[in-house]
Amino acid sequence: MKIGIDLGTANVLVFVQGSGITVREPSVVAINEKDQIVAVGQEAKDMLGRTPGSISAIRPLRDGVIADYVVTEAMLRYFIKKGTAGRISLGRPDVLVSVPAGSTSVEKRYVLDAARQAGAGKAYLIEEPMAAAIGAELPISGPSGNMIVNIGGGTAEIAVLSLSDIVVSKSARVGGNRMDEAIALYIRRKYNLMIGDRTAEQVKFEIGSALPLEDELTMMVKGRDMIAGLPREIKITSTEVTEGLEVPLRNLLDAIRSVLEQTPPELSADIIDKGIVLSGGGALLRNMDRLVTAVTGVACHVATDPLSCVAKGTGIALEHFDVFAKSITSEA
Numbered sequence: 001m002k003i004g005i006d007l008g009t010a011n012v013l014v015f016v017q018g019s020g021i022t023v024r025e026p027s028v029v030a031i032n033e034k035d036q037i038v039a040v041g042q043e044a045k046d047m048l049g050r051t052p053g054s055i056s057a058i059r060p061l062r063d064g065v066i067a068d069y070v071v072t073e074a075m076l077r078y079f080i081k082k083g084t085a086g087r088i089s090l091g092r093p094d095v096l097v098s099v100p101a102g103s104t105s106v107e108k109r110y111v112l113d114a115a116r117q118a119g120a121g122k123a124y125l126i127e128e129p130m131a132a133a134i135g136a137e138l139p140i141s142g143p144s145g146n147m148i149v150n151i152g153g154g155t156a157e158i159a160v161l162s163l164s165d166i167v168v169s170k171s172a173r174v175g176g177n178r179m180d181e182a183i184a185l186y187i188r189r190k191y192n193l194m195i196g197d198r199t200a201e202q203v204k205f206e207i208g209s210a211l212p213l214e215d216e217l218t219m220m221v222k223g224r225d226m227i228a229g230l231p232r233e234i235k236i237t238s239t240e241v242t243e244g245l246e247v248p249l250r251n252l253l254d255a256i257r258s259v260l261e262q263t264p265p266e267l268s269a270d271i272i273d274k275g276i277v278l279s280g281g282g283a284l285l286r287n288m289d290r291l292v293t294a295v296t297g298v299a300c301h302v303a304t305d306p307l308s309c310v311a312k313g314t315g316i317a318l319e320h321f322d323v324f325a326k327s328i329t330s331e332a
Contacts, residue, residue, distance in 0.1 A: 001093040003083060003120075004314025005076070006131070007111065008098075009061045010153025010176055010281065012041075012075070013311035014083035017318060021311050022083045027153075029071050030057045037071075040078045049196040063173045064100035064128075064155040065107045069114060076118035092121030096314045096328065100155050101127045102171030108329060125329040126317055128152070128310055129159030129169055132279045134324070135313030136303035140164055141323070145267030146274060149256060149292070150310065151282025153177050156252050158259045160267055165327060168262045172255035176281050178248045179204055186244030187221065191234050195223035207238040209286035210249055211294075245285075252282075253295050260296060275299035279309035 004015035007027070014023035025041030032038050033054050039047065047057040060071040084093060095115050099108055108125055115123035132150040133140050140146050140161040150157040153176040159169035180200040187193050187200075195203075199221060207217040217238040225232040256276075263271065276298055278289055283306040292300040303309050317324040 001084060002315075002318040003080060003093045003095045004131075004311060004318055005079070005095060005097045005115075006311040006314060007061065007076070008152050008310070009059065009064055009155070011307075012079050013308065014079050015311045015315035016083050017315060020315075021308055023079050024307075024311075025079070027061055027075065028057055028059055029075050030055055031071065032056075035070075037074055037078075040075055045198075048198055062154060064152065064171070064175075065103060066110045066114065069110060073114045073117045076114055080119050092119055094122045094124070094318065095120035096124045096126055096318050098128045098131045098310050098314055099125050100171045101129050101157050101159060101166065101169040102155075103127075112329075122330075126314060126324070126327060127157075127159075127166065127169070128155075129157040130161065130166060130324075130327045131311075131313030131317065132157065132303075132309045133159070133161050133277075133313065134316050135309035135311065136277050136279050136306075138277060144274075145263070145270035147259070147263075147271045147276045147298075149276060149278050149280075149283075151175055151252070151278065151280040151288075152310075153281065156255060156280075156282065158255055160259060160263050160271065162267060162270075164324060167264070167267060168259050170255050170259050172251060174248045174251045174255070176201070176204075178251075179208070179245055179282070179285070182246075182248050183208070183241060183244045186240070187223070187234075187236065188226065190240070191236075192226045193221070193223040193232060193234055194226055195221060199223065203236070203241060204245075204285070207236075208241045208245065209238050210242065210245065210291040211287040212242050213238050213286070249291065253292070256292065256296060260298075272298060275301055277301060277303050279303040279306040281307055 002017040006013040026045040028044040030044040060068040184200040
């Protein structure tokens with residue numbers, strides 16, 4: 001059995017060969033004071049910011065890399081077991097895990113070790129922008145340039161690919177989590193209202209936009225008044241959220257511009273013809289493609305099912321291992 005895992009800061013997706021994506025859950029683990037796991041995935045995420053003192057709901061990955069090895073290993077074991085439940089397997093499965101393009105050799109070793117300890121027979125790694133490009137069905141095998149921008153929860157992976165390999169890439173620590181933090185900070189500064197990460201994420205989903213909207217959206221937001229210390233509710237607009245997202249979006253655009261500046265001229269010509277493809281959860285932010293087009297002057301469009309691109313890419317890479325062998329890091 002072969003399994004591809006999109007090991008994201010915000011979500012984990014498991015792709016099982018022959019079955020497609022079988023698991024799609026938040027990468028959150030709840031542990032008690034005895035370091036025993038209480039809940040994993042969606043159940044643990046529902047506990048974020050709401051746990052008693054005896055339970056901690058934590059994200060074991062930060063900025064795309066492992067921050068807590070033991071908890072990550074336990075989380076991987078849970079998702080591998082859940083993803084393969086009810087499927088007949090002889091021996092341990094081969095597992096291909098995605099990692100950020102900017103990962104160090106030590107960070108990659110951590111992921112390989114965690115995958116092996118979690119029950120993998122053979123463990124392999126593939127860089128996220130490569131997996132995202134494969135999953136988005138970009139024609140990367142030919143001698144032509146393709147550009148992908150995968151905006152995940154912890155990092156944005158930007159890469160130009162040709163001949164089934166990465167030519168130029170950059171891993172920027174700006175993603176969905178940074179956007180949530182920016183929204184929470186903006187509301188705290190402007191309204192003296194403290195809101196949680198989940199509320200900030202909800203604001204981003206419901207009224208967030210990379211560019212001001214013609215028909216402004218509004219939303220009621222609840223939190224704790226920082227002066228009175230009491231619960232309070234305010235109304236915010238999509239224009240305010242766009243203003244709050246200015247810093248992370250500017251950092252993302254700087255990273256995209258940096259990759260374009262390093263791209264060889266012939267590949268730059270291909271990118272002008274084909275455009276830039278957005279994938280990952282951050283690609284779903286309203287008008288993100290229009291913002292990238294406005295700043296770079298290059299047409300930009302969102303991939304089909306951007307949330308699943310990396311997971312699909314890991315699955316396709318496993319099925320066509322020989323084709324993508326040079327892009328896959330083995331445990332040896």
